[in-house]
Amino acid sequence: MADSVEQVIYNYLAADSGFMGNFTGVYFSEAPENATYPYIVFWLVTDAGIRNYVSTPNQGEARIQFDIWDDEKFRGVRLRDVVRAKVDRLNETRDGYSVSTVGINEQTIQRTSGTDPYHFVVDGIIQWQE
DSSP: OOSSHHHHHHHHHHTOHHHHTTOSEEEESOOOTTOOSSEEEEEEEEEOOOOOSTTOOSEEEEEEEEEEEESSHHHHHHHHHHHHHHHHTOEEEETTEEEEEEEEEEEEEOOSSTTSOEEEEEEEEEEEEO
16 A cells, blocks of 8 residues: 555556666655666645545545656657656556546756756646545
């Protein structure tokens, strides 16, 4: 059993060895200082508390942001698409939660200097029910 929708998302990503073969790691909230590229950091931006089901107190509609960090520009673009496809396919019961992606968005963030890593973002709107 998971303790949160974030833990369900982590388990969903980390359990797929084919997906994880593209990344050195996936981290919740922040990456360690010694993380090597490419990696994913994800976090819950908001949960609007949408209540769709009667008699189910633990549910919501979470916006979860997936930040892809890489030191190679075009690999990062490809990995943004890999993350988008993985998040878009989320529709299952896992770790005591039913989760489903109902919306998705992606973007590239402009670097502030030529030495910064490339930053790509995938936002998923994920309905969940415990």
